Amino acid sequence: MKLSELAAHTGASTASLKFYLREGLLPPGEAVHATLADYGQRHVDRVEMIRALRSVAGLSIGALRGVVERIDVGDPLELLGYVQAAVLGLDQDAVDAPASDPAADALEARHGWGGPGGAAHAALRAQLALMRSLGAEPVPGRLDVYARAVQQIAEADLATSLRTAGERGLEQMVIEAATAMHLQNGLLVRMLAVAQASQAGRRFGAEQ
Amino acid sequence: MKLSELAAHTGASTASLKFYLREGLLPPGEAVHATLADYGQRHVDRVEMIRALRSVAGLSIGALRGVVERIDVGDPLELLGYVQAAVLGLDQDAVDAPASDPAADALEARHGWGGPGGAAHAALRAQLALMRSLGAEPVPGRLDVYARAVQQIAEADLATSLRTAGERGLEQMVIEAATAMHLQNGLLVRMLAVAQASQAGRRFGAEQ
DNA sequence: CTTATAGGATAGTTACACTATCCAGCTGGG
DNA sequence: CCCAGCTGGATAGTGTAACTATCCTATAAG
Numbered sequence: 001m002k003l004s005e006l007a008a009h010t011g012a013s014t015a016s017l018k019f020y021l022r023e024g025l026l027p028p029g030e031a032v033h034a035t036l037a038d039y040g041q042r043h044v045d046r047v048e049m050i051r052a053l054r055s056v057a058g059l060s061i062g063a064l065r066g067v068v069e070r071i072d073v074g075d076p077l078e079l080l081g082y083v084q085a086a087v088l089g090l091d092q093d094a095v096d097a098p099a100s101d102p103a104a105d106a107l108e109a110r111h112g113w114g115g116p117g118g119a120a121h122a123a124l125r126a127q128l129a130l131m132r133s134l135g136a137e138p139v140p141g142r143l144d145v146y147a148r149a150v151q152q153i154a155e156a157d158l159a160t161s162l163r164t165a166g167e168r169g170l171e172q173m174v175i176e177a178a179t180a181m182h183l184q185n186g187l188l189v190r191m192l193a194v195a196q197a198s199q200a201g202r203r204f205g206a207e208q
Numbered sequence: 209m210k211l212s213e214l215a216a217h218t219g220a221s222t223a224s225l226k227f228y229l230r231e232g233l234l235p236p237g238e239a240v241h242a243t244l245a246d247y248g249q250r251h252v253d254r255v256e257m258i259r260a261l262r263s264v265a266g267l268s269i270g271a272l273r274g275v276v277e278r279i280d281v282g283d284p285l286e287l288l289g290y291v292q293a294a295v296l297g298l299d300q301d302a303v304d305a306p307a308s309d310p311a312a313d314a315l316e317a318r319h320g321w322g323g324p325g326g327a328a329h330a331a332l333r334a335q336l337a338l339m340r341s342l343g344a345e346p347v348p349g350r351l352d353v354y355a356r357a358v359q360q361i362a363e364a365d366l367a368t369s370l371r372t373a374g375e376r377g378l379e380q381m382v383i384e385a386a387t388a389m390h391l392q393n394g395l396l397v398r399m400l401a402v403a404q405a406s407q408a409g410r411r412f413g414a415e416q
Numbered sequence: 417c418t419t420a421t422a423g424g425a426t427a428g429t430t431a432c433a434c435t436a437t438c439c440a441g442c443t444g445g446g
Numbered sequence: 447c448c449c450a451g452c453t454g455g456a457t458a459g460t461g462t463a464a465c466t467a468t469c470c471t472a473t474a475a476g
Contacts, residue, residue, distance in 0.1 A: 003452080013435075015434075015435050015436070016434065016435080018455090019435080031453095031454090033453090034441065034442065034453075034454085035440090035443080036453055036454095037454080060432080061432080061434095062432095076408075077408060077412040080405075080412070081405060084401055084404060084405065085401075088400070090397075090401060093398075108402065111403075112406065113403070118402075120398065123398045123401060124399060124401070126398075127394050127395050130391070130394075131391050131395065136364075136365045136388065138364050142361065143399075145356065146361060146395075146399050148357070149354045149356070150357075150396070151403045151406075152350050152354075154400060154403035154404045155407060156344075158407050158408070159407050162407065162408060162412075177408075180344065181404060183335075183339050183344055184400060186338075187354070188354065189296050189297075189298075189393060189397070190298065190301075190328065190332040191332060191355060191358045192392060193292055193296050193298060193327075193328035193331060193332070194321050194326075194328045194358075195321070196328070196366050197288075197292065197322070197326050197328040197329070198319075198320065198321045198322055198362075199362050199363060199367050200285060200289070200292075200385075201285065203370045204284045204370075210422080211421085211423090212421075212422095221465090221466080223465075223467070226423080226424090226466095227465060230424090231464095236423095239423095241422090241474080242472065242473065243422035243423065243471090243473050243474080245423080269463075269464065270463095
Protein backbone atom coordinates (compact mmCIF):
# COMPACT_ATOMS: atom_id res chain seq x y z
CA MET A 1 0.00 0.00 0.00
CA LYS A 2 1.11 3.57 -0.48
CA LEU A 3 1.53 6.26 2.11
CA SER A 4 -1.97 7.65 1.75
CA GLU A 5 -3.42 4.15 2.19
CA LEU A 6 -1.28 3.53 5.25
CA ALA A 7 -2.69 6.77 6.62
CA ALA A 8 -6.27 5.69 5.90
CA HIS A 9 -5.62 2.28 7.51
CA THR A 10 -4.14 3.63 10.72
CA GLY A 11 -6.04 6.88 11.18
CA ALA A 12 -2.88 8.97 11.15
CA SER A 13 -2.47 11.81 8.65
CA THR A 14 0.10 11.55 5.91
CA ALA A 15 1.80 14.54 7.50
CA SER A 16 2.15 12.61 10.76
CA LEU A 17 3.49 9.56 8.96
CA LYS A 18 6.06 11.71 7.21
CA PHE A 19 7.00 13.08 10.59
CA TYR A 20 7.44 9.55 11.99
CA LEU A 21 9.57 8.67 8.96
CA ARG A 22 11.71 11.74 9.48
CA GLU A 23 12.14 10.91 13.16
CA GLY A 24 13.15 7.34 12.37
CA LEU A 25 10.18 5.78 14.19
CA LEU A 26 8.74 4.30 11.03
CA PRO A 27 11.06 2.45 8.62
CA PRO A 28 10.92 3.68 5.00
CA GLY A 29 8.66 1.81 2.63
CA GLU A 30 10.06 -0.31 -0.14
CA ALA A 31 10.76 2.14 -2.95
CA VAL A 32 8.90 1.06 -6.08
CA HIS A 33 10.56 3.92 -7.92
CA ALA A 34 11.84 7.35 -7.09
CA THR A 35 8.50 8.77 -6.06
CA LEU A 36 6.46 5.80 -4.86
CA ALA A 37 6.99 3.53 -1.88
CA ASP A 38 5.22 0.37 -0.78
CA TYR A 39 4.23 -0.19 2.87
CA GLY A 40 3.15 -3.47 4.43
CA GLN A 41 1.77 -5.05 7.58
CA ARG A 42 4.86 -4.28 9.61
CA HIS A 43 4.36 -0.59 8.91
CA VAL A 44 0.75 -0.84 10.06
CA ASP A 45 1.88 -2.61 13.25
CA ARG A 46 4.53 0.00 13.85
CA VAL A 47 2.18 2.93 13.38
CA GLU A 48 -0.42 1.33 15.65
CA MET A 49 2.21 0.87 18.33
CA ILE A 50 3.34 4.48 18.00
CA ARG A 51 -0.22 5.79 18.28
CA ALA A 52 -1.09 3.46 21.18
CA LEU A 53 2.01 4.30 23.19
CA ARG A 54 1.52 8.01 22.64
CA SER A 55 -2.19 8.13 23.44
CA VAL A 56 -2.40 5.55 26.23
CA ALA A 57 0.87 6.03 28.03
CA GLY A 58 1.90 9.45 26.73
CA LEU A 59 5.37 8.41 25.59
CA SER A 60 7.51 11.09 23.97
CA ILE A 61 8.97 10.79 20.49
CA GLY A 62 12.39 10.33 22.06
CA ALA A 63 11.15 7.45 24.19
CA LEU A 64 9.50 5.89 21.15
CA ARG A 65 12.77 6.12 19.27
CA GLY A 66 14.33 4.09 22.08
CA VAL A 67 11.53 1.54 21.81
CA VAL A 68 11.90 1.00 18.06
CA GLU A 69 15.67 0.73 18.35
CA ARG A 70 15.20 -2.09 20.85
CA ILE A 71 12.56 -3.76 18.70
CA ASP A 72 15.12 -3.88 15.92
CA VAL A 73 17.67 -5.45 18.27
CA GLY A 74 15.13 -8.10 19.27
CA ASP A 75 15.87 -8.74 22.96
CA PRO A 76 12.40 -8.82 24.55
CA LEU A 77 13.62 -8.51 28.13
CA GLU A 78 15.69 -5.42 27.42
CA LEU A 79 12.82 -4.05 25.34
CA LEU A 80 10.29 -4.51 28.14
CA GLY A 81 12.61 -2.92 30.66
CA TYR A 82 12.91 0.15 28.48
CA VAL A 83 9.15 0.32 27.85
CA GLN A 84 8.53 0.03 31.57
CA ALA A 85 10.89 2.87 32.45
CA ALA A 86 9.20 5.05 29.82
CA VAL A 87 5.62 4.18 30.81
CA LEU A 88 6.18 4.52 34.54
CA GLY A 89 8.48 7.55 34.24
CA LEU A 90 11.62 6.03 35.81
CA ASP A 91 13.87 7.64 33.23
CA GLN A 92 16.62 9.36 35.11
CA ASP A 93 16.43 7.38 38.36
CA ALA A 94 19.24 5.03 37.47
CA VAL A 95 21.67 7.94 37.32
CA ASP A 96 21.45 8.96 40.96
CA ALA A 97 20.83 5.51 42.39
CA PRO A 98 23.30 4.22 44.98
CA ALA A 99 25.27 1.15 44.00
CA SER A 100 23.40 -0.95 46.53
CA ASP A 101 20.83 -0.52 49.26
CA PRO A 102 20.71 -3.10 52.07
CA ALA A 103 16.95 -2.72 52.60
CA ALA A 104 16.18 -2.96 48.89
CA ASP A 105 18.55 -5.88 48.33
CA ALA A 106 17.13 -7.88 51.24
CA LEU A 107 13.58 -7.12 50.12
CA GLU A 108 14.26 -8.29 46.60
CA ALA A 109 15.93 -11.42 47.88
CA ARG A 110 12.96 -12.27 50.11
CA HIS A 111 10.51 -11.93 47.23
CA GLY A 112 12.57 -13.68 44.57
CA TRP A 113 12.96 -10.50 42.54
CA GLY A 114 16.19 -11.43 40.76
CA GLY A 115 19.50 -9.67 40.99
CA PRO A 116 20.20 -5.94 40.97
CA GLY A 117 20.31 -5.73 37.22
CA GLY A 118 17.57 -3.52 35.83
CA ALA A 119 16.37 0.04 35.68
CA ALA A 120 13.51 -0.88 38.01
CA HIS A 121 15.90 -2.09 40.71
CA ALA A 122 17.97 1.06 40.42
CA ALA A 123 14.85 3.22 40.55
CA LEU A 124 13.69 1.52 43.75
CA ARG A 125 17.11 1.96 45.36
CA ALA A 126 17.12 5.62 44.35
CA GLN A 127 13.65 6.19 45.78
CA LEU A 128 14.50 4.53 49.11
CA ALA A 129 17.68 6.58 49.32
CA LEU A 130 15.72 9.76 48.59
CA MET A 131 13.10 8.98 51.21
CA ARG A 132 15.78 8.12 53.75
CA SER A 133 17.52 11.43 53.09
CA LEU A 134 14.24 13.21 53.80
CA GLY A 135 13.57 11.21 56.94
CA ALA A 136 10.59 9.47 55.39
CA GLU A 137 11.81 5.93 55.02
CA PRO A 138 9.20 3.24 55.61
CA VAL A 139 10.12 0.50 58.08
CA PRO A 140 11.29 -2.72 56.40
CA GLY A 141 8.35 -4.81 57.60
CA ARG A 142 5.94 -2.59 55.75
CA LEU A 143 7.91 -2.88 52.56
CA ASP A 144 7.14 -6.59 52.60
CA VAL A 145 3.42 -5.85 52.71
CA TYR A 146 3.72 -3.54 49.73
CA ALA A 147 5.90 -6.09 47.98
CA ARG A 148 3.29 -8.85 48.30
CA ALA A 149 0.57 -6.51 47.04
CA VAL A 150 2.44 -5.27 43.98
CA GLN A 151 3.60 -8.80 43.23
CA GLN A 152 -0.02 -9.89 42.98
CA ILE A 153 -1.07 -6.95 40.88
CA ALA A 154 1.82 -7.44 38.48
CA GLU A 155 0.98 -11.14 38.14
CA ALA A 156 -2.68 -10.44 37.49
CA ASP A 157 -2.46 -8.85 34.11
CA LEU A 158 1.06 -8.33 32.87
CA ALA A 159 1.70 -12.06 32.95
CA THR A 160 -1.25 -12.79 30.65
CA SER A 161 -0.17 -10.03 28.29
CA LEU A 162 3.32 -11.45 28.04
CA ARG A 163 2.08 -15.00 27.64
CA THR A 164 0.79 -14.32 24.14
CA ALA A 165 3.94 -12.50 23.08
CA GLY A 166 6.00 -13.64 20.15
CA GLU A 167 2.94 -14.91 18.36
CA ARG A 168 2.00 -11.54 17.02
CA GLY A 169 5.22 -9.62 16.83
CA LEU A 170 7.06 -7.44 19.27
CA GLU A 171 4.93 -4.40 18.45
CA GLN A 172 1.77 -6.12 19.70
CA MET A 173 3.59 -7.33 22.81
CA VAL A 174 4.79 -3.82 23.56
CA ILE A 175 1.25 -2.40 23.19
CA GLU A 176 -0.21 -5.00 25.55
CA ALA A 177 2.58 -4.76 28.09
CA ALA A 178 2.53 -0.95 28.11
CA THR A 179 -1.25 -0.94 28.53
CA ALA A 180 -1.08 -3.45 31.37
CA MET A 181 1.69 -1.49 33.10
CA HIS A 182 -0.21 1.74 32.71
CA LEU A 183 -3.48 0.30 34.05
CA GLN A 184 -1.81 -1.36 37.03
CA ASN A 185 0.02 1.82 37.86
CA GLY A 186 -3.21 3.81 37.63
CA LEU A 187 -5.02 1.40 39.92
CA LEU A 188 -2.32 1.55 42.59
CA VAL A 189 -2.09 5.33 42.45
CA ARG A 190 -5.85 5.72 42.80
CA MET A 191 -6.05 3.28 45.69
CA LEU A 192 -3.26 5.18 47.38
CA ALA A 193 -5.21 8.37 46.78
CA VAL A 194 -8.28 6.96 48.53
CA ALA A 195 -6.16 5.82 51.46
CA GLN A 196 -4.54 9.26 51.70
CA ALA A 197 -7.92 10.96 51.51
CA SER A 198 -9.12 8.79 54.38
CA GLN A 199 -6.07 9.91 56.38
CA ALA A 200 -6.83 13.55 55.66
CA GLY A 201 -10.48 13.02 56.52
CA ARG A 202 -9.54 11.57 59.92
CA ARG A 203 -7.33 14.59 60.56
CA PHE A 204 -9.66 17.34 59.39
CA GLY A 205 -13.09 15.85 58.83
CA ALA A 206 -14.26 16.03 62.44
CA GLU A 207 -13.46 19.73 62.64
CA GLN A 208 -15.84 20.68 59.90
CA MET B 209 10.70 44.14 51.68
CA LYS B 210 10.54 45.13 48.02
CA LEU B 211 10.25 42.91 44.99
CA SER B 212 13.98 42.58 44.45
CA GLU B 213 14.46 41.59 48.10
CA LEU B 214 11.67 39.03 47.86
CA ALA B 215 13.48 37.62 44.83
CA ALA B 216 16.77 37.44 46.74
CA HIS B 217 15.04 35.74 49.69
CA THR B 218 13.30 33.06 47.67
CA GLY B 219 15.77 32.43 44.87
CA ALA B 220 13.26 33.35 42.19
CA SER B 221 14.03 36.06 39.65
CA THR B 222 12.08 39.32 39.71
CA ALA B 223 10.82 38.39 36.26
CA SER B 224 9.37 35.14 37.64
CA LEU B 225 7.77 36.97 40.55
CA LYS B 226 6.17 39.43 38.16
CA PHE B 227 4.91 36.44 36.21
CA TYR B 228 3.40 34.91 39.36
CA LEU B 229 1.78 38.26 40.15
CA ARG B 230 0.32 38.45 36.66
CA GLU B 231 -1.02 34.91 36.93
CA GLY B 232 -2.63 35.62 40.27
CA LEU B 233 -0.53 33.06 42.17
CA LEU B 234 1.13 35.69 44.32
CA PRO B 235 -1.00 38.41 45.93
CA PRO B 236 0.14 41.99 45.22
CA GLY B 237 2.34 43.66 47.80
CA GLU B 238 1.09 46.51 49.89
CA ALA B 239 1.54 49.57 47.70
CA VAL B 240 3.70 52.15 49.49
CA HIS B 241 3.17 54.51 46.58
CA ALA B 242 2.60 54.24 42.85
CA THR B 243 5.91 52.56 42.07
CA LEU B 244 6.88 50.73 45.25
CA ALA B 245 5.23 47.81 47.01
CA ASP B 246 5.98 46.09 50.32
CA TYR B 247 6.06 42.28 50.61
CA GLY B 248 6.01 40.25 53.83
CA GLN B 249 6.33 36.76 55.25
CA ARG B 250 3.14 35.53 53.63
CA HIS B 251 4.60 36.38 50.23
CA VAL B 252 7.76 34.45 51.08
CA ASP B 253 5.63 31.46 52.16
CA ARG B 254 3.58 31.67 49.00
CA VAL B 255 6.60 31.82 46.71
CA GLU B 256 8.26 28.92 48.51
CA MET B 257 5.12 26.86 48.07
CA ILE B 258 4.92 27.71 44.38
CA ARG B 259 8.57 26.77 43.82
CA ALA B 260 8.29 23.56 45.87
CA LEU B 261 5.12 22.36 44.16
CA ARG B 262 6.56 23.10 40.74
CA SER B 263 9.96 21.49 41.30
CA VAL B 264 9.01 18.51 43.47
CA ALA B 265 5.64 17.53 42.08
CA GLY B 266 5.71 19.32 38.73
CA LEU B 267 2.39 21.13 39.16
CA SER B 268 1.30 23.40 36.33
CA ILE B 269 0.52 27.08 36.77
CA GLY B 270 -3.16 26.28 36.30
CA ALA B 271 -3.07 23.69 39.09
CA LEU B 272 -1.23 26.15 41.33
CA ARG B 273 -3.93 28.73 40.68
CA GLY B 274 -6.45 26.19 41.97
CA VAL B 275 -4.30 25.62 45.05
CA VAL B 276 -4.01 29.29 45.98
CA GLU B 277 -7.74 29.83 45.45
CA ARG B 278 -8.44 27.06 47.95
CA ILE B 279 -5.87 28.41 50.39
CA ASP B 280 -7.78 31.68 50.35
CA VAL B 281 -11.04 29.82 51.06
CA GLY B 282 -9.41 28.08 54.01
CA ASP B 283 -11.02 24.60 54.00
CA PRO B 284 -8.04 22.25 54.58
CA LEU B 285 -9.86 19.08 53.55
CA GLU B 286 -10.98 20.51 50.23
CA LEU B 287 -7.51 21.99 49.75
CA LEU B 288 -5.77 18.66 50.35
CA GLY B 289 -8.12 16.87 48.00
CA TYR B 290 -7.26 19.32 45.27
CA VAL B 291 -3.53 19.09 45.94
CA GLN B 292 -3.75 15.32 45.85
CA ALA B 293 -5.52 15.25 42.49
CA ALA B 294 -2.90 17.60 41.08
CA VAL B 295 0.12 15.75 42.53
CA LEU B 296 -1.10 12.27 41.57
CA GLY B 297 -2.52 13.36 38.21
CA LEU B 298 -6.17 12.43 38.82
CA ASP B 299 -7.40 15.59 37.16
CA GLN B 300 -10.03 14.55 34.68
CA ASP B 301 -10.96 11.20 36.18
CA ALA B 302 -13.98 12.49 38.01
CA VAL B 303 -15.59 13.46 34.71
CA ASP B 304 -15.91 9.95 33.29
CA ALA B 305 -16.39 8.14 36.56
CA PRO B 306 -19.55 6.08 36.97
CA ALA B 307 -21.93 7.23 39.69
CA SER B 308 -21.15 4.16 41.76
CA ASP B 309 -19.17 0.96 41.47
CA PRO B 310 -20.20 -2.03 43.60
CA ALA B 311 -16.67 -3.38 43.92
CA ALA B 312 -15.24 0.03 44.84
CA ASP B 313 -18.04 0.84 47.27
CA ALA B 314 -17.73 -2.49 49.07
CA LEU B 315 -13.96 -2.14 49.22
CA GLU B 316 -14.15 1.33 50.70
CA ALA B 317 -16.73 0.19 53.24
CA ARG B 318 -14.54 -2.75 54.36
CA HIS B 319 -11.55 -0.48 54.91
CA GLY B 320 -13.35 2.42 56.54
CA TRP B 321 -12.57 4.75 53.68
CA GLY B 322 -15.44 7.18 54.15
CA GLY B 323 -18.27 7.84 51.76
CA PRO B 324 -18.12 8.36 48.01
CA GLY B 325 -17.40 12.05 48.28
CA GLY B 326 -14.00 12.95 46.90
CA ALA B 327 -12.03 13.14 43.69
CA ALA B 328 -10.01 10.13 44.85
CA HIS B 329 -13.10 7.96 45.16
CA ALA B 330 -14.31 9.02 41.74
CA ALA B 331 -10.87 8.35 40.27
CA LEU B 332 -10.81 4.83 41.71
CA ARG B 333 -14.28 4.09 40.36
CA ALA B 334 -13.25 5.41 36.95
CA GLN B 335 -10.11 3.27 36.91
CA LEU B 336 -11.97 0.09 37.88
CA ALA B 337 -14.58 0.82 35.20
CA LEU B 338 -11.82 1.35 32.63
CA MET B 339 -10.04 -1.86 33.56
CA ARG B 340 -13.31 -3.79 33.49
CA SER B 341 -14.09 -2.45 30.02
CA LEU B 342 -10.68 -3.72 28.86
CA GLY B 343 -11.14 -7.10 30.51
CA ALA B 344 -8.39 -6.43 33.01
CA GLU B 345 -10.30 -6.12 36.24
CA PRO B 346 -8.53 -7.53 39.30
CA VAL B 347 -10.50 -9.97 41.42
CA PRO B 348 -12.04 -8.36 44.55
CA GLY B 349 -9.96 -10.40 47.02
CA ARG B 350 -6.78 -8.95 45.60
CA LEU B 351 -8.08 -5.42 45.92
CA ASP B 352 -8.20 -5.97 49.68
CA VAL B 353 -4.53 -6.87 49.71
CA TYR B 354 -3.66 -3.68 47.81
CA ALA B 355 -5.97 -1.73 50.10
CA ARG B 356 -4.18 -2.87 53.25
CA ALA B 357 -0.80 -2.08 51.69
CA VAL B 358 -1.66 1.43 50.53
CA GLN B 359 -3.42 2.12 53.82
CA GLN B 360 -0.19 1.41 55.65
CA ILE B 361 1.93 3.48 53.31
CA ALA B 362 -0.45 6.42 53.53
CA GLU B 363 -0.44 6.24 57.32
CA ALA B 364 3.32 6.11 57.48
CA ASP B 365 4.20 9.57 56.37
CA LEU B 366 1.21 11.62 55.31
CA ALA B 367 -0.25 11.37 58.79
CA THR B 368 2.83 12.89 60.41
CA SER B 369 2.91 15.65 57.82
CA LEU B 370 -0.69 16.56 58.52
CA ARG B 371 -0.24 16.36 62.27
CA THR B 372 1.86 19.52 62.36
CA ALA B 373 -0.48 21.41 60.06
CA GLY B 374 -2.13 24.62 61.14
CA GLU B 375 0.83 25.59 63.23
CA ARG B 376 2.76 26.96 60.33
CA GLY B 377 0.19 28.06 57.82
CA LEU B 378 -1.58 26.31 55.01
CA GLU B 379 1.30 26.89 52.60
CA GLN B 380 3.66 24.83 54.76
CA MET B 381 1.03 22.11 55.15
CA VAL B 382 0.55 21.94 51.39
CA ILE B 383 4.30 21.63 50.82
CA GLU B 384 4.64 18.78 53.30
CA ALA B 385 1.52 16.96 52.16
CA ALA B 386 2.45 17.25 48.49
CA THR B 387 5.95 15.99 49.22
CA ALA B 388 4.65 13.04 51.21
CA MET B 389 2.11 12.15 48.52
CA HIS B 390 4.75 12.40 45.82
CA LEU B 391 7.24 10.23 47.71
CA GLN B 392 4.67 7.57 48.57
CA ASN B 393 3.49 7.44 44.99
CA GLY B 394 7.07 7.14 43.75
CA LEU B 395 7.78 4.28 46.14
CA LEU B 396 4.70 2.31 45.10
CA VAL B 397 5.37 2.83 41.40
CA ARG B 398 8.96 1.68 41.73
CA MET B 399 8.03 -1.39 43.73
CA LEU B 400 5.44 -2.23 41.11
CA ALA B 401 8.15 -1.80 38.48
CA VAL B 402 10.39 -4.33 40.23
CA ALA B 403 7.52 -6.80 40.50
CA GLN B 404 6.71 -6.36 36.81
CA ALA B 405 10.36 -6.79 35.87
CA SER B 406 10.44 -10.03 37.83
CA GLN B 407 7.38 -11.19 35.86
CA ALA B 408 9.07 -10.34 32.59
CA GLY B 409 12.25 -12.05 33.73
CA ARG B 410 10.34 -15.26 34.48
CA ARG B 411 8.78 -15.12 31.02
CA PHE B 412 11.87 -14.27 29.00
CA GLY B 413 14.91 -14.63 31.21
CA ALA B 414 15.37 -18.38 30.76
CA GLU B 415 15.41 -18.05 26.97
CA GLN B 416 18.46 -15.83 26.88
C1' DC C 417 19.08 66.10 39.81
C1' DT C 418 20.36 61.71 38.90
C1' DT C 419 19.86 56.91 39.29
C1' DA C 420 17.60 52.80 40.62
C1' DT C 421 13.36 50.70 40.84
C1' DA C 422 8.19 49.80 40.50
C1' DG C 423 4.35 48.19 37.86
C1' DG C 424 2.27 47.35 33.37
C1' DA C 425 2.51 45.85 28.75
C1' DT C 426 4.38 43.47 25.10
C1' DA C 427 7.33 40.49 22.82
C1' DG C 428 10.87 36.84 22.68
C1' DT C 429 12.58 32.00 24.02
C1' DT C 430 12.78 27.01 24.38
C1' DA C 431 10.81 22.53 23.89
C1' DC C 432 7.50 19.41 21.98
C1' DA C 433 4.61 17.25 18.59
C1' DC C 434 2.83 17.89 15.06
C1' DT C 435 0.76 20.38 10.64
C1' DA C 436 1.09 22.82 6.40
C1' DT C 437 3.33 24.30 2.17
C1' DC C 438 6.30 24.08 -1.43
C1' DC C 439 8.98 21.60 -4.68
C1' DA C 440 10.55 18.85 -8.58
C1' DG C 441 10.20 14.36 -10.43
C1' DC C 442 7.74 10.61 -12.03
C1' DT C 443 3.71 7.61 -13.64
C1' DG C 444 -0.71 5.32 -14.39
C1' DG C 445 -5.33 6.05 -16.26
C1' DG C 446 -7.87 7.95 -19.83
C1' DC D 447 0.87 10.76 -24.76
C1' DC D 448 -0.18 13.87 -21.18
C1' DC D 449 -1.63 15.55 -16.96
C1' DA D 450 -3.73 14.79 -12.32
C1' DG D 451 -2.02 12.89 -8.49
C1' DC D 452 1.34 11.06 -5.65
C1' DT D 453 6.27 10.72 -3.82
C1' DG D 454 10.34 11.98 -0.62
C1' DG D 455 12.70 15.91 1.09
C1' DA D 456 12.90 20.40 2.86
C1' DT D 457 11.29 24.23 5.24
C1' DA D 458 8.30 26.80 7.86
C1' DG D 459 4.17 27.50 10.77
C1' DT D 460 0.97 26.25 14.98
C1' DG D 461 -0.25 25.97 19.75
C1' DT D 462 0.74 25.26 24.51
C1' DA D 463 3.51 25.98 28.60
C1' DA D 464 6.46 28.56 31.58
C1' DC D 465 9.06 31.65 31.79
C1' DT D 466 12.50 35.68 30.31
C1' DA D 467 13.62 40.07 28.38
C1' DT D 468 12.72 44.67 26.93
C1' DC D 469 10.49 49.00 26.93
C1' DC D 470 7.89 52.48 29.15
C1' DT D 471 6.54 56.16 32.45
C1' DA D 472 6.36 57.54 37.14
C1' DT D 473 8.61 58.43 41.40
C1' DA D 474 11.44 58.96 45.35
C1' DA D 475 15.79 58.40 47.91
C1' DG D 476 20.29 60.18 48.19
